[in-house]
Amino acid sequence: MNSASKLIIAGLVSAGMFALGYDIGGRQAIAFERRQVDWNGSAKQSQDAVRRWSAKTHETPRTVNSLWYARSIAFPNKNCVQLVLKGGVGGEPIYCYRYNSVTPIEEYSDVE
Numbered sequence: 534m535n536s537a538s539k540l541i542i543a544g545l546v547s548a549g550m551f552a553l554g555y556d557i558g559g560r561q562a563i564a565f566e567r568r569q570v571d572w573n574g575s576a577k578q579s580q581d582a583v584r585r586w587s588a589k590t591h592e593t594p595r596t597v598n599s600l601w602y603a604r605s606i607a608f609p610n611k612n613c614v615q616l617v618l619k620g621g622v623g624g625e626p627i628y629c630y631r632y633n634s635v636t637p638i639e640e641y642s643d644v645e
Contacts, residue, residue: 575605575607575612575614577635578605578612578614578628578630578634578635579603579605579614581614581628581630581635581637582603582614582616582626582628583597583598583601583603583616585628585637585640585642586601586616586626586642589626589642597616600618600619600621601616601617601618601619602616602617602619603615603616603617604616604617608629610631611629611630611631611632611638611639612629612630612631612632613627613628613629613630613639614627614628614629614630615627623644624644625644626640626641626642626644627639627640627641627642628640628641628642
């Protein structure tokens, strides 16, 4: 094996390790987002967003939970819940609520 082939193999191994680390880091970020504490009713708001999206797409909440996860976004005057598609490409609906309320004040769900 000459030095050029050793260099190519070392480069391929390095690229593979980088890709593996990037993938693991992405999974850890998603797991961290899912462990966030309930803030101003965000857990009930996430459940309501899943229920609303499942009704709109004619799916069961269980199916929606298996394909999407809820990301809570806190603003000074409202909480928003974005349903993020796991490992896919597509629009992501957003439902915004007043604190400690499950009545949406804004809805951006025309993303199918």
